[in-house]
Amino acid sequence: MIVEILTAAACLAAIGLLLGAALGFASKVFFVKEDERRAQIIELLPGANCGGCGFAGCANYADAIVNSGEPINRCPSCSSEVLEKISAVTGGKTAQVERKVAHIRCSGGNSIANKKYEYYGMTDCAAAARLLDGFMDCRYGCLGFGTCASVCPYGAISINDGVASVDKKTCVGCGLCVDACPKHVIDIIPANAKIYVQCSNHDKGAVTRQKCASGCLGCKICEKTCGVGAIKVTDNVASIDFALCTECGKCEEKCPKKIIKITQ
């Protein structure tokens, strides 16, 4: 009896020891040197895994920085102090980042834009957009159910009167909302841009006028007013080249529909 117990124990112990030795040996043979900078960078990155850098998560981005020399300024939510710390780790130069924010190119909403039909479905933009292109008369406008707000990891988007609006202080410009919006009404613009176009309707002026009180007519008045050629009307909607814009504010004054806005 006691012999059987002892053989069983000895046998298992032998298997265990053997496996342990094999594992120990394997970890020596298959030793992969981990870059310690990687761990340091992961520590410094925000860890929200928002994907704004274009990689699957913060760890993947850290991998890319260390292994393939990816520039360190891809992370939209790193402040310049954090970037300095990262550049100290990588030994590279500090890269200047231009902070970007999301921008809703729609100023319609319940009281301004007309509705095609009354919608009583689930309160999700993606679902609503599948039903005859959404319940708004304007095919391009915000549906206001806040699918963008629900994907925002930073809580920067709120819905006011049926249109999403971005809190530019908390937004880091990661772009998750851009992908989530079924209407593609969200743009990423420089955070310091003061003037922007708040409409994305591509219909002709006469059609737009019937659909929304606040829609770009494509009248090109802004284009003619702009002294530096920063604003262009393409496909019946104005858009601003932020690199050229001098923020003079003339286009905002002249816009008949007041869809060019200035931040205070």
Place this chain on the structure above:
Amino acid sequence: MEISLASVFVLAINAVLVENLCLVKFLGICPFLGVSKKTDTAIGMGLAVTFIMTLSSFITWLVYHLILVPAKLEYLRTIAFILVIAALVQFVETALKKLVPSLYSALGIYLPLITTNCAVLGIAITNITENYGLVFSILNGMFCALGFTLAIWIFACVRERIEHCDIPKPFQGFPIALITAALLSFAFMGFSGMEF
């Protein structure tokens, strides 16, 4: 059992559909529920399980027939298999990291998750109780794992769709997942009448 095309085919149908690992035998339920929110993670998990289960069927068969049977210690198989499988997964992980980094990053987090997976152990023991030979053990391990992959993939597809549905509040999240799993299991019960 003689190895022929027909017997392998029967084994495959049995392992994948009739005796499906999660939906009929209820093994490996934790990854089945845990990593089935998205189809790509589900497939990643499925592939990792396939890889490990095929390998562990081979190793555990050797351990059983070359060590435990001669030493008359058959009753130790559960504990011995746990030991062997855990060490095997660990070993494969370190080896892959060095030798095939691409596969390592593809299997990623799922590999260590399988260390303590009941499905892997369950199949190793089934291979012994069913008295399979070495080749059949390996094939059985592979087909069972493919059955697991199929089940978790279908489940993930359904769950991705459920995301867009208007679910009553008490059922949101895990409850609806369990109901879905139960319905899927019902569907697979349809195969249980098949006999060869």
